Amino acid sequence: MPKTAAPRPRRRASRPDGPARRSARGLDDLNPAQRAAVCHLDGPLLVLAGAGSGKTRVITRKIAYLIDVAGFEPRHVVAVTFTNKAAREMKARVAALLAGRDTTGLTVCTFHSLGLDILRRERALAGLKAGFSLLDEQDSDALLREILRHAGDDAAAGDARWAISRWKNDLVPPGAALSAAADPAEARHARLYADYERALRAYNAVDFDDLIVRPVALLRDHPEARERWQNRTRHLLVDECQDTNGAQYALVRLLVGARGMLTAVGDDDQSIYAWRGARPENLARLQQDLPGLEVVKLEQNYRSTGRILAAANALIANNAHLFEKRLWSDLGPGEPIRVVACRDEAHEAARIAGEILQRRHAKDGAFGECAILYRGNHQARPFEQALRELNVPYFLSGGTSFFSRGEVKDAMAYLRLLANPEDNAAFLRIVNVPRREIGPTTLEKLAAYASSRHVALLPACDEIGLSLAVEGRALERLRTFAGWIARHARLADADGAAAALRALLREADYEGWLREQGAAAKAAERRWENVQELLSWVERMQRDGDGASLADVVARLTLQDVLERDDEEAGGDRVHLMTLHSAKGLEFANVWLAGMEEELLPHRASIEADTIEEERRLAYVGVTRARRNLVLTFAEKRRRFGELLSCEPSRFLRELPQDTLRWEGGGADTNPETRLERGRAGLATLRSLLGGD
DNA sequence: CGGTTTCGCTTTTTT
DNA sequence: AGCGAAACCG
Secondary structure, three states: OOOEOOOOOOOOOOOOOOOOEOOOOOOOOOOHHHHHHHHOOOOOEEEEEOOOOOHHHHHHHHHHHHHHOOOOOHHHEEEEEOOHHHHHHHHHHHHHHOOOOOOOOOEEEEHHHHHHHHHHHOOOOOOOOOOOEEEOHHHHHHHHHHHHHHHOOOOOHHHHHHHHHHHHHOOOOHHHHHHHOOOHHHHHHHHHHHHHHHHHHHOOEEEOOHHHHHHHHHHHHOHHHHHHHHHHOOEEEEOOHHHOEHHHHHHHHHHHOOOOOEEEEEOHHHOOOHHHOEOOOHHHHHHHHOOOOEEEEEOEOOOOOHHHHHHHHHHHOOOOOOOOOOOEOOOOOOOOEEEEEEOOHHHHHHHHHHHHHHHOOOOOOOHHHEEEEEOOHHHHHHHHHHHHHOOOOEEEOOOOOHHHOHHHHHHHHHHHHHHOOOOHHHHHHHOOOOOOOOOHHHHHHHHHHHHHHOOOHHHHHOOOOHHHHOOHHHHHHHHHHHHHHHHHHHHHHHHOHHHHHHHHHHHOOHHHHHHHHOOOHHHHHHHHHHHHHHHHHHHHHHHHOOOOOHHHHHHHHHHHOOOHHHHHHHHOOOEEEEEHHHHOOOOEEEEEEOOOEOEEOOEHHHHHOOOHHHHHHHHHHHHOOEEEEEEEEEEOEEEEOOEEEEOOEOHHHHHOOHHHEEEEOOOOOOOHHHHHHHHHHHHHHHHHHHOOO
16 A cells, blocks of 8 residues: 655755655665665665765665565664754654554664663663763853862863863773873863763763763673663664764664664765764774675765756865765756855845845745855854845744753753752752852852762751751751752652642742843743743653653753754744754755855864865855755955954865856945946956966 | 953854 | 953952
8 A cells, every 4th residue: 555755844855756656665766776775684784875865765765664564673673863853854754654554662863862761771780870860061061160160270161071072972981081191281181081970970960972972881891781772773774874973883883783784874075073073984984894784875966956066076076085976966957156256244144135035036936945054153143134134034043052041951950950869060050049048158068068978969968967067047048958859859759840840930939030130021031931831841741751750851851952943933934044064954945155265164273273174075065955056155354353354265166166157246235336346356356266267 | 149340262063 | 243251349
């Protein structure tokens, strides 16, 4: 029985396979390479999927094939991605492909949720106590600041976290980090790393990196656990494999084991996260580590016109490659790629906004089919201004996430403390929020006492001996606070976390405190609404999550990032403003790639660090987002760090095949004289740049 | 203890 | 310029 196709998001390109009728069983609508990737079941497989070659399609179809044709139980299939968004999309598409079939137990999630799941189920073996907390980056920073303060070290917490994270991602334990330290600063970080790990253990907490690192250690050191998880993971699919770091790669290998049932999908040309530990060479490493690895290349692009692909191919040809690959498409040459010289960032923005408005009524010209891509978030500002001026609706991705808002973090800290009395990070965050007149002096004494007794801060409050260290009103306040938390922890067990948190916030008059804080009543209201939204999420997760403990709910929330609202807005007919990094995986009919300048793209830091290739891949990602129209813009002058500096067009412009391009000067001016002049100036700059061809 | 001022930095971002 | 964090002052 043929099943109907997955409803495809509207911004996807139409596929050349004709009618959108397909089933999990029939593979006629796949090209030979895609089909080979889906059907290959005899061993490990690496799918090198070029941009726009139907990567997600292959993964989702393969999951369906495994279950529907190859007879795998859904609970034996595991697919991992990097982002919640990718996981969500994949889940939806698989569900549509397998409509009507029971897919209970099928795992499609992020690396980190999988790690959390492993830790939850193997908690005791992992050396964690019930209710362990998950610290996010800011919590880690705060913890490190605390440790640094104690050690009298003035190193920046952010730098330390960065260093520690790199070690963790490479599975380097503190001892090894210390002995391998190249200089005193590194040694200092390594010692900090050891202290930090100790503190995490004391807090019964893990950080984001631990969600990978600890499962790796667990599966490596405990054969019976390894067998359990290998037995569960009869086929593992890994999306964006070029983005895996050392620890994630180790986890993949441990889960796959000797059985080798792995489908890894990736593209080394789209590796843009090496700066945070991703190892694109993991793709090649698979070849050595998994004998009999089959490699399938997906080179037919269904997204972009010939000129755009020619530009992309020429650009990326300047990089060294792990695998050779050449994208082609049969969509025809299309329009030339335009390169536009602008006076400054305001002109660039006005010009692009104007073009978007002009394009509005053209085929594929809808606002939702337009994207402005740039290297850094600060570049968004002029675009926002220009678009607002022309009343063009836009959607800005990036920005402060729901969970980094102070009020949400406060509420989360309360929840964490209810679940895990040993979570000192959470304790410290909210012990005096709202104000309870428990100041640093008191906390200092409490901390000293707690560490002498080897207990956490909250439990220490209840100990008789504390009266020797803290006296009078301060002691009373601590005891009152501890009793109050304990009471609500019991309430959480009885009536659920949401009810407990609600009571807690009411009794503390948190809403009133918010009003005291922010001067603007509106801001306070907004913040309170955020807290309410968190509450409703907690409620929903407790209701839906079968037998999920409070700690589970809190950890999952930390991983989830509640940004559904953004998704809704993104779906509307709005121009998309985003960084090149966040554009990966998306596509638009019309793309403006702004700020094609030396020191911006490639970024100055990357020029200095000699990581130009990653910048080139970033440009490549930008170019390959476009289906039909691509415009590359650069400014001649740009305000940087408060100063107006003149800029040089990006070297990447020079690397593009000039016969695919059409150069243009400025032109957003109303005055034709100026426009002409600007145009000439822009062209002159370009000619000199190109060495006169 | 808490609010204000000054200093210093400044790519990308997910979990 | 603009933001966040430490330092400083009332």
